[in-house]
Amino acid sequence: xxxxxxxxxxxxxxxxxxxxxxxxxxxxxxxxxxxxxxxxxxxxxxxxxxxxxxxxxxxxxxxxxxxxxxxxxxxxxxxxxxxxxxxxxxxxxxxxxxxxxxxxxxxxxxxxxxxxxxxxxxxxxxxxxxxxxxxxxxxxxxxxxxxxxxxxxxxxxxxxxxxxxxxx
Amino acid sequence: xxxxxxxxxxxxxxxxxxxxxxxxxxxxxxxxxxxxxxxxxxxxxxxxxxxxxxxxxxxxxxxxxxxxxxxxxxxxxxxxxxxxxxxxxxxxxxxxxxxxxxxxxxxxxxxxxxxxxxxxxxxxxxxxxxxxxxxxxxxxxxxxxxxxxxxxxxxxxxxxxxxxxxxxxxxxxxxxxxxxxxxxxxxxxxxxxxxxxxxxxxxxxxxxxxxxxxxxxxxx
Numbered sequence: 066x067x068x069x070x071x072x073x074x075x076x077x078x079x080x081x082x083x084x085x086x087x088x089x090x091x092x093x094x095x096x097x098x099x100x101x102x103x104x105x106x107x108x109x110x111x112x113x114x115x116x117x118x119x120x121x122x123x124x125x126x127x128x129x130x131x132x133x134x135x136x137x138x139x140x141x142x143x144x145x146x147x148x149x150x151x152x153x154x155x156x157x158x159x160x161x162x163x164x165x166x167x168x169x170x171x172x173x174x175x176x177x178x179x180x181x182x183x184x185x186x187x188x189x190x191x192x193x194x195x196x197x198x199x200x201x202x203x204x205x206x207x208x209x210x211x212x213x214x215x216x217x218x219x220x221x222x223x224x225x226x227x228x229x230x231x232x233x
Numbered sequence: 234x235x236x237x238x239x240x241x242x243x244x245x246x247x248x249x250x251x252x253x254x255x256x257x258x259x260x261x262x263x264x265x266x267x268x269x270x271x272x273x274x275x276x277x278x279x280x281x282x283x284x285x286x287x288x289x290x291x292x293x294x295x296x297x298x299x300x301x302x303x304x305x306x307x308x309x310x311x312x313x314x315x316x317x318x319x320x321x322x323x324x325x326x327x328x329x330x331x332x333x334x335x336x337x338x339x340x341x342x343x344x345x346x347x348x349x350x351x352x353x354x355x356x357x358x359x360x361x362x363x364x365x366x367x368x369x370x371x372x373x374x375x376x377x378x379x380x381x382x383x384x385x386x387x388x389x390x391x392x393x394x395x396x397x398x399x400x401x402x403x404x405x406x407x408x409x410x411x412x413x414x415x416x417x418x419x420x421x422x423x424x425x426x427x428x429x430x431x432x433x434x435x436x437x438x439x440x441x442x443x444x445x446x447x448x449x450x451x452x453x
Contacts, residue, residue: 075427078420085419088426089404117426119360123433124398126365127376130285132278133295141277141302142270148303 076113077103084110088117250275254318261309269309273302276319280326282400283410286392287330289380297333301326316409323410352378353436360433385432390425397422 076084080103086092087100104110216222254275260268277298284297304325312321348356356378359366366372376399383391392411396402404422408415 076423081423082416082419085404085423091404113423113427116430117423120394120426120430120433121398122363123360124379124394124429126359126363127379127399128365128372129278129400130282130376131373132281133298137277137295137298138270138273141273141299142266144299144303145266145269145306 075109077107077110080104080107080110084114084117088114088121251317251319255314258309258312258314258318261306262312269306272305272318276322277302279319279400279402280322283323283326283396283402284330286395286400287327288333293333293337297329298326300333301329304329320406320409323406327410348378348381348436352381356382356433357437382432382436383429386425386428390421390428393418393422394425394429 080100083092083096083100084104087097092100104114216225254272257268257272257275261272280298280301281294284301285291285294288294288297301322305322308325312318356375359375366375379399380395383394386394393407396407396410397404402410404415404418407413408418411418413421
């Protein structure tokens with residue numbers, strides 16, 4: 066038996082785990098009998114078991130440590146909720162520039178669209194000849210020169226040429 | 234014949250509690266905050282015990298414990314329930330303790346292992362009586378004296394004994410939490426028991442020493 070001794074402990078090293086089970090009460094009946102038979106013939110193991118049992122008794126005298134106060138769970142949940150809010154703000158902060166850019170683009174597009182519509186509806190129409198109205202008024206050819214300004218005879222043609230030349 | 238140690242009173246309906254935990258975890262994964270709060274209530278005592286057993290820094294205990302549950306909440310959707318929720322949670326707690334100690338660059342609070350003559354005689358009386366002190370203050374004092382004595386052991390021995398004998402963790406739980414083989418935990422526990430009794434007997438034999446103040450945290 067002495068050959069199996071460990072320097073830090075006096076029990077046989079091959080029995081240490083078994084003896085730990087024994088004092089913990091988790092060893093089966095058959096194995097417990099084998100362990101008991103062993104230490105009846107091994108003073109070192111008997112001494113080690115006695116010390117181990119004494120240590121269990123001594124350490125359990127202290128009892129478990131005091132737990133947290135009754136508000137602990139609530140505090141944890143409050144921290145979790147505030148952390149969730151922080152994360153949501155952080156997530157929103159990450160996308161914020163893109164959202165702002167999107168809104169700016171939408172506003173610009175709306176302004177451009179309004180301008181196009183107003184041009185089409187009013188201002189544009191005023192600058193262009195109204196074919197339908199002209200037709201109703203009996204104008205045959207919109208692209209023909211204004212009959213009021215057209216020279217009526219040869220003299221008027223010459224006068225117009227002279228005026229033009231004079232103007233230059 | 235050696236008398237066997239008194240068994241810890243374990244909850245009889247452990248399987249039922251695990252099933253309830255599974256359901257609460259499932260609900261929490263669906264975003265039910267009340268279910269998670271219930272999980273906090275169920276496990277806060279043991280998380281406190283575990284964190285306290287490792288850190289031994291009461292002033293930071295609550296903060297670290299809160300951080301453990303925050304991390305659990307953030308990671309619960311990824312938890313696949315292959316292990317028990319408690320095991321998963323305790324592993325988070327152990328990692329959080331090491332992270333905390335690394336960030337703060339301190340080691341667990343160290344007590345002077347020597348006890349005063351008065352403390353030794355009081356402890357001897359309590360051990361001889363083999364009955365826990367009745368008043369809360371006496372229990373707290375006994376615990377403090379025992380913790381001082383445990384400080385004489387290597388850190389891992391101390392942690393194993395505190396978590397197993399004072400806080401009631403099982404060998405299997407300790408193996409899972411500390412990533413150790415079950416047999417390794419048993420052997421280390423058994424050897425640690427021998428060592429703590431050696432320390433105790435030496436203190437009794439010498440009648441204790443006068444040094445008994447709590448030391449400052451050592452910078453790492």
